[in-house]
Amino acid sequence: MAYERFTDRARRTLVEAQQEAAAARQFIRGDHFLIALANADDGVAVSALREFGVDGDAARAAAVRLQPPGPPVSTDHALSSIGIDVEKVKQSVAASLGDVPVNVPNDERPAFAVDGKQILEQSLRESVRLESGFIGTEHLLLGLLATPKSVGLDVLRDLSVDLDALKTRVLEMMGARLV
Amino acid sequence: MERLDDSVDAATSNDPAIGLRAVWALRSLSEQLERVQVANARKAGWTWQQIADALNVSRQAVHKKYARHLDALENLNQRRKGGQ
Numbered sequence: 001m002a003y004e005r006f007t008d009r010a011r012r013t014l015v016e017a018q019q020e021a022a023a024a025r026q027f028i029r030g031d032h033f034l035i036a037l038a039n040a041d042d043g044v045a046v047s048a049l050r051e052f053g054v055d056g057d058a059a060r061a062a063a064v065r066l067q068p069p070g071p072p073v074s075t076d077h078a079l080s081s082i083g084i085d086v087e088k089v090k091q092s093v094a095a096s097l098g099d100v101p102v103n104v105p106n107d108e109r110p111a112f113a114v115d116g117k118q119i120l121e122q123s124l125r126e127s128v129r130l131e132s133g134f135i136g137t138e139h140l141l142l143g144l145l146a147t148p149k150s151v152g153l154d155v156l157r158d159l160s161v162d163l164d165a166l167k168t169r170v171l172e173m174m175g176a177r178l179v
Numbered sequence: 180m181e182r183l184d185d186s187v188d189a190a191t192s193n194d195p196a197i198g199l200r201a202v203w204a205l206r207s208l209s210e211q212l213e214r215v216q217v218a219n220a221r222k223a224g225w226t227w228q229q230i231a232d233a234l235n236v237s238r239q240a241v242h243k244k245y246a247r248h249l250d251a252l253e254n255l256n257q258r259r260k261g262g263q
C-alpha cells in the first residue's frame with residue numbers, strides 16, 4: 001500500500017479508525033473507517049457525510065446496534081495462550097539479525113479486517129481512476145462505498161443514507177467528472 | 180503487569196475466539212519472520228533456490244513472493260547510499 005500518497009488528514013483518519021477498532025478489540029473494519037471519516041476535522045468526506053446527517057456518534061451507535069461486540073478477544077492474550085511471547089521473539093530476532101522490523105499486530109495496533117483491506121484497495125483504485133494523484137478522505141469514503149460487504153455500508157443504510165446520492169455528492173464536491 | 184486477561188486461564192481456555200485468534204496471530208508472526216529471514220539470507224548471498232530449499236517450497240513461490248519487494252528495498256538502500 002502506497003501510504004506516501006495519503007494526505008495528512010487521510011492518515012489521521014486511518015490512525016483514528018485503528019484506535020476505534022483497538023478500543024473495541026476488533027480488526028479495522030468499514031464501520032471504524034466510517035466513524036473516523038465522520039469525525040474528521042474537515043475535508044470532503046466529513047462535509048458530505050454531514051449533509052446526509054451522519055456524525056461519528058450516530059455511526060458508532062448504529063455499528064454497535066448492528067453488530068453487538070462479543071467478549072473482547074486480545075491478540076496478546078491469544079498468543080500467550082499458546083506459549084508465545086512476541087516481545088521475546090522480537091528480542092531474539094533483534095539479537096541475531098539486528099534492528100529489523102517485526103510488525104506483529106497487537107491489541108494497540110490491530111490489523112485490517114478483510115473489508116478494511118478492500119476499502120484501502122478501492123480507495124487507491126478510485127484515486128487512480130479519478131487521476132487525483134493523492135488519496136484523501138474523499139477517496140476513503142468512495143472506497144467504503146465501493147466495498148459491498150462491510151458493516152460500514154450497513155451502518156449507512158441503517159441511518160437511511162441513499163448510497164448512490166452520497167457517492168454522487170462526493171464526486172460533485174471533488175469537482176470530478178461523473179464516470 | 181496485570182493484563183485484561185489471565186494467562187493461566189488462557190492456557191486452559193477452550194474458547195474458540197481465543198484459539199482462532201492465536202492461530203491468526205501466529206500466522207501473522209510467521210509471515211513477518213519469513214520476510215526478515217529471507218531478506219537476511221539474500222543479504223548473506225543465498226540464491227533463491229537455496230532459500231526455497233530451506234523453506235521447503237518451490238523456487239518460483241519464494242521468488243514471486245519476495246523478489247520484487249526485496250529488489251525495491253535494495254534499490255532504495257543503494258539510492259540512499261548514492262545520495263550521501
